Structure formats: structure tokens, C-alpha cells
Amino acid sequence: xxxxxxxxxxxxxxxxxxxxxxxxxxxxxxxxxxxxxxxxxxxxxxxxxxxxxxxxxxxxxxxxxxxxxxxxxxxxxxxxxxxxxxxxxxxxxxxxxxxxxxxxxxxxxxxxxxx
Amino acid sequence: xxxxxxxxxxxxxxxxxxxxxxxxxxxxxxxxxxxxxxxxxxxxxxxxxxxxxxxxxxxxxxxxxxxxxxxxxxxxxxxxxxxxxxxxxxxxxxxxxxxxxxxxxxxxxxxxx
Numbered sequence: 001x002x003x004x005x006x007x008x009x010x011x012x013x014x015x016x017x018x019x020x021x022x023x024x025x026x027x028x029x030x031x032x033x034x035x036x037x038x039x040x041x042x043x044x045x046x047x048x049x050x051x052x053x054x055x056x057x058x059x060x061x062x063x064x065x066x067x068x069x070x071x072x073x074x075x076x077x078x079x080x081x082x083x084x085x086x087x088x089x090x091x092x093x094x095x096x097x098x099x100x101x102x103x104x105x106x107x108x109x110x111x112x113x114x115x
Numbered sequence: 116x117x118x119x120x121x122x123x124x125x126x127x128x129x130x131x132x133x134x135x136x137x138x139x140x141x142x143x144x145x146x147x148x149x150x151x152x153x154x155x156x157x158x159x160x161x162x163x164x165x166x167x168x169x170x171x172x173x174x175x176x177x178x179x180x181x182x183x184x185x186x187x188x189x190x191x192x193x194x195x196x197x198x199x200x201x202x203x204x205x206x207x208x209x210x211x212x213x214x215x216x217x218x219x220x221x222x223x224x225x226x227x228x
Contacts (some may be wrong), residue, residue, distance in 0.1 A: 002220065004157070031215060042119070042205055042219030086180065092215065100146065100165050102173075105158040112195075
């Protein structure tokens with residue numbers, strides 16, 4: 001079945017760049033996503049990339065996709081203390097017979113930003 | 116605009132008790148899902164629905180029931196609570212079949228003693 005793996009923890013200094021990495025196994029993934037979870041809250045979609053793209057930039061966020069190696073990364077430029085959160089990588093499978101696209105989440109990477 | 120609302124936010128149960136976790140969305144989304152979040156395991160899909168009257172099992176459905184009598188509501192029932200069901204439960208909804216973006220509620224933190 002599908003599997004998505006991430007490192008559990010990353011610590012960076014305020015102002016530096018953060019790079020969060022993710023590997024996945026499902027070669028039929030249609031979209032790959034990055035979600036952010038702040039303490040006591042649900043997940044919020046940060047950005048996503050279609051599986052036929054290599055890169056997507058959205059303000060301070062850059063997503064890189066290496067489809068050959070099934071590797072996804074999220075780079076946050078000029079990391080701020082407000083970026084401290086858990087970041088989840090996720091992939092969606094093609095629709096099943098009922099039209100539902102299952103989303104598989106990674107274990108999450110806790111980003112700590114040191115002032 | 117409330118989005119996805121989950122109640123209660125916290126609950127403690129004894130083994131063997133039953134309860135219903137409520138989920139309501141006001142965005143007229145067709146697709147709704149229930150996940151559980153456990154340390155080191157990410158989110159795992161329990162049950163999902165592609166519209167009123169239609170539900171199906173996810174990867175960890177045992178011990179849980181769902182129903183979808185209206186577009187807005189998607190309650191999750193624990194039939195006989197077990198300590199292994201101690202977790203944080205999230206409900207999510209999405210507008211279309213791509214299932215993205217999913218809008219998440221703030222979660223229900225459930226402890227089974």
C-alpha cells in the first residue's frame with residue numbers, strides 16, 4: 001500500500017531557510033501536498049504540486065518534486081517563529097470506483113524555530 | 116463562516132462505553148472523511164463519505180460506525196470504546212472528487228480509560 005515518510009523533527013534559527021523532506025511509495029500519485037498543523041488545531045493546506053511538475057513557488061514556500069526518486073521537499077525561506085508547527089506531507093491516489101481519492105499522510109515533521 | 120465544526124473538543128470515556136463524535140460543515144461539501152491522529156503514525160482514514168447516504172470504510176474502520184443522512188453532518192460512533200481508540204479524531208470535508216483541499220475541524224481529543 002501507499003506509504004509516506006518524513007523525519008520527525010527539525011530545528012532552525014529565525015531568518016534561516018528550513019527544508020522539510022518527504023518520501024513516498026505510490027508512483028500513481030496525482031497530487032502531493034504540504035499541510036501545516038498548529039497546536040490544538042486541525043490541518044491547513046499550505047501548498048500542493050501536481051505530479052507532472054518539478055517545482056512550485058508560492059511566496060516564501062518552494063516545493064520540489066523528484067518523481068524518479070519519489071522525493072518531495074518543502075523549503076521555507078526566511079523562517080519565522082510563527083512557522084513553528086507540524087508539517088505533513090501527503091499524497092493522493094487516483095479515484096477509486098466510488099470517485100473518492102484517498103489521501104495518505106506522512107507522520108509529520110515538527111519544525112522548531114529558535115529566535 | 117464556521118467551516119468544519121467538531122464536538123466535543125475533549126472527552127474521557129471508560130472502556131465499553133459508547134459515544135458519538137459530531138462533525139458538521141456549512142460549505143455544502145459532498146466529500147467528508149474521519150481520521151485519527153496518533154503519535155508517530157500521521158493521520159489514518161477511518162471512514163469516508165462521497166455524499167448523503169453513501170459511506171465507505173477507510174484503512175482503520177474496526178470499532179467505528181458512520182452515517183450520512185444529510186450533506187452537512189457526518190457523525191462517528193464508537194460502539195464499545197477500547198483503550199486502543201485513545202486518539203485525536205479529525206473530521207474533514209472537501210468540495211470535489213479530487214478531495215483537495217480538505218478543510219479540517221479542530222479535532223476531538225478522546226481518552227479511553
